[in-house]
Amino acid sequence: MSESKSPQYCPETLALSAGFVPDHQTKTTTPDITMSVNHCFVPEEGSFSANGIEDLADAPFLYAGWTNPTVRQLEQRIAALECTDDAYATMTGMAALSAVFFSLLRAGDHLIISDVCYAAVYELARDVLPDYGIEVTAVNLTDLDAVVQAIRPNTRLIHAESPCNPLLRLTDLAQLAHVAKQHQVLLSVDSTFATPVITRPAVLGADLVIHSLTKFINGHGDALGGCVAGNKALIAQIRSRAAAHFGATISAQNAWLIMRGIETLYPRMKTISDSAHQIAQWLENHPRVKQVNYPGLTSHPQYALAQEQMAYGGGIIVFQVDALDDIAQRFARDARLFYYAYSIGHQRSLAVLLKTADLMTSTYRMTAEQEQQFRHYAGDGVLRLSIGLENPHDLIEELEQLLR
Known part of the structure; x- marks a missing residue:
């Protein structure tokens, strides 16, 4: 090699x-x-x-x-x-x-x-x-x-x-x-x-x-x-x-x-990243969304590093909303394009709720300072979206319905 x-x-x-x-x-x-x-x-x-x-x-x-x-x-x-x-x-x-x-x-x-x-x-x-x-x-x-x-x-x-x-x-x-x-x-x-x-x-x-x-x-x-x-x-x-x-x-x-x-990794990742960037920008302006984490947004705390180290923002978005449990139930029950499932990186878009309290109990053993830093990004929890190859306009339209 x-x-x-x-x-x-x-x-x-x-x-x-x-x-x-x-x-x-x-x-x-x-x-x-x-x-x-x-x-x-x-x-x-x-x-x-x-x-x-x-x-x-x-x-x-x-x-x-x-x-x-x-x-x-x-x-x-x-x-x-x-x-x-x-x-x-x-x-x-x-x-x-x-x-x-x-x-x-x-x-x-x-x-x-x-x-x-x-x-x-x-x-x-x-x-x-x-x-x-x-x-x-x-x-x-x-x-x-x-x-x-x-x-x-x-x-x-x-x-x-x-x-x-x-x-x-x-x-x-x-x-x-x-x-x-x-x-x-x-x-x-x-x-x-x-x-x-x-x-x-x-x-x-x-x-x-x-x-x-x-x-x-x-x-x-x-x-x-x-x-x-x-x-x-x-x-x-x-x-x-x-x-x-x-x-x-x-x-x-x-x-x-x-x-x-x-063999399709490069065109897939470009398409997925472009779609994710559009969706992240739309989410950032939605009244029910409290915070969006996406490396391609200027609001990301490490945007300058992302520009230096990453060719694209990637296909994952995490965001906080009010009424987190209710919105997650809507994703699980009503979504047609966002499949409510764990894992990431599929050709179809996925969504799942990740609650901070659950992660602190099941996985992480953090100091008070570390948990505070975690909550700076995640609050009480985030919805994680793995963007697929669907048209981003269709995904945004579904998000509009789910976030009402």
Whole structure:
């Protein structure tokens, strides 16, 4: 994947071509799907010993638990789009995060994690990692002084999310990467909300880039997947543990479905972002809407950073309204275009209520100051919209009906 650091083509082209070679017999113009779990091989003396292969991806295809031809194409395409040496694809986004944490951290190590991030990631860090002797500190990563104060001699990894779920708060990735490198700490970034269309964390200095491929990158709501991209040595280390011992490798069928989604990723994200921006502007002027969080709006507290770090505002909007429960019931009961459901990044628009009190009880363990910062963005709760490919005028018309 040497071409990924200095791509021969533009990203829009790499989304279709990276890792793809037409089958030498059929000359197909679409990637084939290889469902076989096993592959025949003729071993040469000593070539397949445990010490003979540093990276399982460098071996001939042997067993799908390590990698398979379809999965490998997906990994090469992600690496090319993220401008990294390599990538490892997993069965879910959480499997990718788990692979990173349990491959790179040991008992006695210290992890710094964003105090607001995807609930399952936060709960894994808060409830599970300490059972294995890993210390965890949750920090508002917008405050670099707080990050520096949290770093200890045993800190091994800082994990960020930008934009973060559900607040759409941003992290200055270039500055955070500078701090991490000064202290010889690795930086991983969950860029699921952004995708490589909007932000490339590795270009800004991150060591690892993580995605839930289930979301925007797949884009069709029909396949689970995750990935972690980074330099070859780090990915080899993660793959050797997670693929061989955790059973986290993605299926060939899901890898094929996600590659199909990647081929339309750039036009989809542009369309979705343009629609989301129109809708966010409309919501901001609605009398029942108290606050809108969207990185593309000038009202976003980090609008300047968004302009510097993001190509588009993205496809997620969160907003506060009066009579929050009543409005949420209307979305669940009466909406025809906004499907009331969790998850994000589908071709159809989704909406869901996220109440602050529920999140504080179920997931986050915040100090009073951290909760105050959370409520600055979320108040008592937000409606989260994941904008799809519908015409934005139709979506606005439905919002007008739901917000009456």
